[in-house]
Amino acid sequence: xxxxxxxxxxxxxxxxxxxxxxxxxxxxxxxxxxxxxxxxxxxxxxxxxxxxxxxxxxxxxxxxxxxxxxxxxxxxxxxxxxxxxxxxxxxxxxxxxxxxxxxxxxxxxxxxxxxxxxxxxxxxxxxxxxxxxxxxxxxxxxxxxxxxxxxxxxxxxxxxxxxxxxxxxxxxxxxxxxxxxxxxxxxxxxxxxxxxxxxxxxxxxxxxxxxxxxxxxxxxxxxxxxxxxxxxxxxxxxxxxxxxxxxxxxxxxxxxxxx
Amino acid sequence: xxxxxxxxxxxxxxxxxxxxxxxxxxxxxxxxxxxxxxxxxxxxxxxxxxxxxxxxxxxxxxxxxxxxxxxxxxxxxxxxxxxxxxxxxxxxxxxxxxxxxxxxxxxxxxxxxxxxxxxxxxxxxxxxxxxxxxxxxxxxxxxxxxxxxxxxxxxxxxxxxxxxxxxxxxxxxxxxxxxxxxxxxxxxxxxxxxxxxxxxxxxxxxxxxxxxxxxxxxxxxxxxxxxxxxxxxxxxxxxxxxxxxxxxxxxxxxxxxxx
Numbered sequence: 050x051x052x053x054x055x056x057x058x059x060x061x062x063x064x065x066x067x068x069x070x071x072x073x074x075x076x077x078x079x080x081x082x083x084x085x086x087x088x089x090x091x092x093x094x095x096x097x098x099x100x101x102x103x104x105x106x107x108x109x110x111x112x113x114x115x116x117x118x119x120x121x122x123x124x125x126x127x128x129x130x131x132x133x134x135x136x137x138x139x140x141x142x143x144x145x146x147x148x149x150x151x152x153x154x155x156x157x158x159x160x161x162x163x164x165x166x167x168x169x170x171x172x173x174x175x176x177x178x179x180x181x182x183x184x185x186x187x188x189x190x191x192x193x194x195x196x197x198x199x200x201x202x203x204x205x206x207x208x209x210x211x212x213x214x215x216x217x218x219x220x221x222x223x224x225x226x227x228x229x230x231x232x233x234x235x236x237x238x239x240x241x242x243x244x245x246x247x248x249x250x251x252x253x254x255x256x257x258x259x260x261x262x263x264x265x266x267x268x269x270x271x272x273x274x275x276x277x278x279x280x281x282x283x284x285x286x287x288x289x290x291x292x293x294x295x296x297x298x299x300x301x302x303x304x305x306x307x308x
Numbered sequence: 309x310x311x312x313x314x315x316x317x318x319x320x321x322x323x324x325x326x327x328x329x330x331x332x333x334x335x336x337x338x339x340x341x342x343x344x345x346x347x348x349x350x351x352x353x354x355x356x357x358x359x360x361x362x363x364x365x366x367x368x369x370x371x372x373x374x375x376x377x378x379x380x381x382x383x384x385x386x387x388x389x390x391x392x393x394x395x396x397x398x399x400x401x402x403x404x405x406x407x408x409x410x411x412x413x414x415x416x417x418x419x420x421x422x423x424x425x426x427x428x429x430x431x432x433x434x435x436x437x438x439x440x441x442x443x444x445x446x447x448x449x450x451x452x453x454x455x456x457x458x459x460x461x462x463x464x465x466x467x468x469x470x471x472x473x474x475x476x477x478x479x480x481x482x483x484x485x486x487x488x489x490x491x492x493x494x495x496x497x498x499x500x501x502x503x504x505x506x507x508x509x510x511x512x513x514x515x516x517x518x519x520x521x522x523x524x525x526x527x528x529x530x531x532x533x534x535x536x537x538x539x540x541x542x543x544x545x546x547x548x549x550x551x552x553x554x555x556x557x558x559x560x561x562x563x564x565x566x567x
Contacts, residue, residue, distance in 0.1 A: 121541040141400075148544050149552060189542040231565020281563045282380040283448045285407050293408060296555035297564060304540045305556060306490020 050098070051079060052088040052187040054194050057095075065089050065099050067109040075101070075109050087111070088118055092186075092194045096120070122192050125250045125302045128153040128213070129291050130206055132258035133162045138288040142256075143178045145292045147185035147195050150299055154178065155209070155253075157201040161260030166200065175199060203266060206255070207273040213253040215239050216275035217298075219290045221261050229277030232294060236301040252298055256291035309357070310338060311347045311446040313453050316354075324348050324358050326368045334360070334368050346370070347377055351445075351453045355379070381451050384509045384561045387412035387472070388550050389465055391517035392421045397547040402437045404551045406444035406454050409558055413437065414468070414512075416460040420519030425459065434458060462525060465514070466532040472512040474498050475534035476557075478549045480520050488536030491553060495560040511557055515550035 053071050067075060067089070075081050083101050089111065090096040096118040103110035129151045131142055143154055156178075158166055178197045186194045201209075210216045215235075223229035243250065255275065262270075267277055280293055299305055312330050326334060326348070334340050342360050348370065349355040355377040362369035388410045390401055402413055415437075417425055437456045445453045460468070469475045474494075482488035502509065514534065521529075526536055539552055558564055 119541070123540075145548055148542060148548050150540070150542055188545065191542060233559055233562070233565035235565075279565070281382075281409070281558060282378070283382075283407060283409055283450060286447065289404055289407050292551075293555045296552045297559045299540060300492055300556045300559050303492070306492035306494075306538070 050086060050088050051075075051081075052090065052190060054090050054092050054183055054187060057091045057093065060091060060095065063113050064102075065097075065111045065113065067111065068107065072105070072107060072109045076104055076106055086114065088190075090118075090192055092192075096192045118192070120192055121190050123150040123152075123299060123302065123304050125252055125298065125304075126152040127252045127254060127295055127298055128155060129295065130155040130157055130201075130209075130253055130255045131291055132157055132159040132256065132262075132287075133164050133166065133200070134258050134287040135164055139178060140181055141288050142291055143181045143195075143197065144185045146295050147182050147191070148189040149292060149295050150191075150304060151195050151295060152193070153195055154182070154197045155201055155206065156198070157203060157206045159203050159258060159266060160263045162258045163260065164258075171200060203269075207269055210253065210270070210273040210275055213251045214243075215250075216253045216255065216270070216273075217278045217294055218255045218262075218267065218270045218275040219257065219280060219294055220267050220277040221257075221279070221284065222264070222267070223277045223279035229279060232278040232280055232297050233301075235276050235278055236297060240301055250302075254291055254294045254298070256294065257287060259287045309345060309347050310334075310340075311349065311449060313349050313351050313442055313446060316350045316352065319350060319354065322372050323361075324356075324370045324372065326370065327366065331364070331366055331368045335363055335365055345373065347449075349377075349451055351451075355451045377451070379451055380449050382409040382411075382558060382561065382563050384511055384557065384563075385411040386511045386513060386554055386557055387414060388554065389414040389416055389460075389468075389512055389514045390550055391416055391418040391515065391521075391546075392423050392425065392459070393517050393546040394423055398437060399440055400547050401550055402440045402454075402456065403444045405554050406441050406450070407448040408551060408554050409450075409563060410454050410554060411452070412454055413441070413456045414460055414465065415457070416462060416465045418462050418517060418525060419522045421517045422519065423517075430459060462528075466528055469512065469529070469532040469534055472510045473502075474509075475512045475514065475529070475532075476537045476553055477514045477521075477526065477529045477534040478516065478539060478553055479526050479536040480516075480538070480543065481523070481526070482536050482538035488538060491537040491539055491556050492560075494535050494537055495556060499560055509561075513550055513553045513557070515553065516546060518546045 097113045098115040099111035356372045357374040358370035
């Protein structure tokens with residue numbers, strides 16, 4: 050069933066109003082009719098099944114028929130901090146990591162980031178990535194749209210680290226003298242020692258841009274509590290490391306069976 | 309260090325000749341000089357460090373300085389059978405799965421494949437995917453280039469299945485009545501029961517096109533020995549399922565630490 054994310058304000062008692070692009074998608078792209086059903090989520094607490102009661106090209110009115118929709122959100126909330134990669138690679142990262150189950154994206158600047166960071170274009174860029182996250186969340190049957198934060202400095206990223214239960218800092222040089230371990234060793238140990246707690250487990254994956262990270266950055270991340278992790282003997286591209294690390298976290302946490 | 313794959317015939321005693329595009333890459337793109345070192349592999353048994361002894365625009369001659377190069381090939385040989393997806397998505401699949409460690413690609417046609425399969429363009433297409441695999445293998449520091457097979461029919465794919473120790477058939481409907489299990493359950497059980505054997509472990513991941521597989525195809529795959537597997541509660545796009553399943557296999561097999 051097709052999914053749409055709307056704001057809380059679009060819910061009104063038993064009714065929901067879908068507007069603009071999404072209304073166009075329902076009427077023109079999907080060519081739906083009255084009584085057709087869709088899943089509508091406010092991306093927070095409510096995900097419902099609703100049927101179309103009024104079709105307009107600018108607005109579609111729906112009535113809720115079922116409040117019980119399966120929660121597809123992962124148990125562990127994983128944030129992806131990505132050093133700005135070249136070209137449109139961030140779009141691929143946001144799309145793929147949303148499908149796999151990321152909760153949040155934190156773009157950041159690091160020493161080896163080579164793209165010119167343009168403050169003027171910042172708002173437009175975040176808006177674009179947020180749109181990609183929304184579309185990917187709809188297609189992946191997520192109950193929530195991952196959030197896309199503004200671009201952080203490396204210092205700001207370090208300051209966020211203590212908020213997480215585990216910070217995985219993807220570092221190619223792991224194993225070459227630098228203190229660190231393979232991702233499976235770190236994740237299995239973390240999973241074994243996890244304690245029941247009321248607040249959700251939050252994990253941060255930090256992935257570099259094309260040039261990776263400097264030794265100084267790795268040392269600073271370690272000092273801020275991050276674990277330096279290796280992702281195997283093969284070198285992954287900037288846009289691949291984060292999604293592979295995320296798949297590993299989802300696998301370990303039981304999102305793909307087991308546990 | 310930059311990697312280049314050459315054919316066996318380009319090795320001649322202590323010397324190697326690199327030609328055409330790769331020679332151009334060395335001289336023009338990398339702007340290397342005499343005595344600069346690169347890694348050269350025949351994609352089979354030999355991966356060496358060699359230094360440049362003669363630079364030409366059409367040909368570069370190298371001398372082997374070290375026969376011992378770390379093997380970065382995974383212990384489990386994983387083949388990716390991918391039902392032909394739309395547009396250029398197969399290119400993304402070949403690139404990303406080569407980085408993650410796939411050994412072979414088997415494109416195939418299934419009932420819900422919607423791209424028009426053009427026999428005339430087959431050779432060109434395979435050539436293009438093979439080129440992408442080569443470039444990705446070089447960048448990922450692989451010792452072998454994954455092979456790209458010709459497009460198989462679904463029947464031909466079924467006939468290949470008995471050659472593998474494990475066949476993972478990615479099937480969205482797993483858990484919705486259809487017999488099957490989550491990928492972690494199947495992989496951990498497989499890993500526990502694996503016996504020491506002289507030939508390498510071979511695993512086949514089968515991923516669908518945009519429309520997934522029909523129930524008939526799933527039943528036929530099961531009859532041919534495949535395990536129907538789910539990849540969690542979120543629905544992955546055609547081009548994402550294979551690489552996520554591959555990351556899970558690599559994680560379980562100890563390529564990312566542990567075991």
